[in-house]
Amino acid sequence: MHIEKIIIRHMNMTMKSPFTTSFGSVQQKRFLIVEVHDERGNIGYGEGEAFEAPWYTEETTETCAHMIECFLAPLIFGAPIEHPREVTERFRPIRRNNMAKAAVECAIWDVYCKRIQKPLWKQLGGRREKIAVGVSIGLQPTEEALYEKIEASLQAGYGRIKVKIKRGHDVELVKSIRSKYPTVPLMVDANSAYTLEDLPILKQLDAYNLLMIEQPLAADDIINHAKLQRQLTTPICLDESIHSYEDVLTAIELKSCQVINVKQARVGGLTEAKRIHDVCVDSGIQIWCGGMLESGIGRAHAVALTSLEGFTLPGDTSGSVNYWHEDLIEPLVSVEEGFVHMREKPGIGYDVNRMKLEKYTESKQTLFPE
Structure with missing residues (x-):
């Protein structure tokens, strides 16, 4: 497979409502869409899921665009690609910058699957023809607003509710939710808002039968999470701390968590996400696929990944309707009675609406082999 050109699109889309976590609030979403064109005219799409500011990881939309243009694209143009798995090895000399790598690697998976006329999820080894999905609810301005979102999510059939917490909005918040919804599968996400000094607060959450506490401590920590997990009965889930297969091995060795949130964008692409899936299955670590407020393109890649048996x-x-007034794909990613059904169409399984892609493109760069 020869890659003839790569297009980096700088996108700007407005979410239906602000999404607020312990590290900030997002409504105007700027992100990248990467197009990879092969010599047969096939186009693969990937999404650069970093935010404008380095809240979640050190990457931003601008750093990702720079890395793709100056470092990653030349490695792709350097030689033909037989299989997308080669991309991870080709990118190995470039340290970190996983979200930039994932945007390109996912696009190459998509173009490869379109080339061979196979659905991406099946090429990854997926076997689930439908996947169970939950919903993530950001911090809300009022308790009433939170309950409205929870109620709407339950009515829509979502099988799990995740709420964001931070200092001052944690134990009483969870207690209030549990009093109203005593049996709903519930988890909380702290986005690194706490330290070990907050152990008395975090231990109180054990009383509320939570599925897990996601990333309570620092984004670069694995050691202190092990200390915390020994003090809690509620499973800890690592998110921001996990950037690679090697990070997972460390977390397993130290017993830092019982659950891992796998995001293809955070770990550098679908190939590394599959490796993480495999070792977690072998080690008895539960996994699930997280979200990054993606457009339908990034969402479609996550759906394909989640078809693997270990999720x-x-x-x-x-x-898609939870976040966007309109999306970049057709049909939209939709939930039926708590499930998203896999599609048989080659590649990501969804058509990209080129008119909407152009509508939300602020600027673009086209890269060619030298």
């Missing part, structure tokens, strides 16, 4: 917990890959 036994509902992920964050909720329907």
Whole structure:
């Protein structure tokens, strides 16, 4: 497979409502879409899921665009590609910058699957023809607003509710939710808002039968999470701390968590995400697929990943209508009675609406082999 050109699109889309976590609030979403064109005219799409500011990881939309243009694209143009798995090895000399790598690698998976006329999820080894999904609810301005979102999510059939917490909005918040919804599968996400000094607060959450506490401590920590997990009965889920297969091995060795949130964008692409899936299955670590407020393109890649057998917990890959007035794909990612059904169409399984792609493109760069 020869790659003839790569297009980097700088996108700007407005979410239906702000999404607020312990590290900030997002409504105007700027992100990248990467197009990879092969010599047969096939186009693969990937999404650069980094935010404008380095809240979640050190990457931003601008750093990702720079890395793709100056470092990653030349490695792709350097030689033909027989299989997308080669991309991870080709990118190995470039340290970190996983979200930039994932945007390109996912696009190459898509173009490869279109080339061989196979669905991406089946080429990854997926066997589930439908995947269970949950919903992630950001911090809300009022308790009433939170309950409205929870109620709407339950009515839509979502199988798990995730709420964001931070200092001052944690134990009483969870207690209130549990008093109203005593049996709903519930988890909380701290986005690194706490330290070990907050152990008394975090231990109180054990009383509320939570599925897990996601990333309570620092984004670069694995050691202190092990200390915390020994003090809690609630499973800890690592998210921001896991950037690679090697990070997973460290977390397993130290017993830092019982659950891992796998995001293809955070770990450098689908190939590394599959490796993480495999070792977690072998080690008895539960996994699920998280979300990054993606457009339908990134969401479609996450749906394909979640079809792997080890993803036994509902992920964050909720329907497009939860976030966007209109999306870049047709049909939209939709949820039916708590499930997203896999599609047989080659590649990501969804058509990209080129008119909407152009509508939300602020600028673009086209890269060619030298």
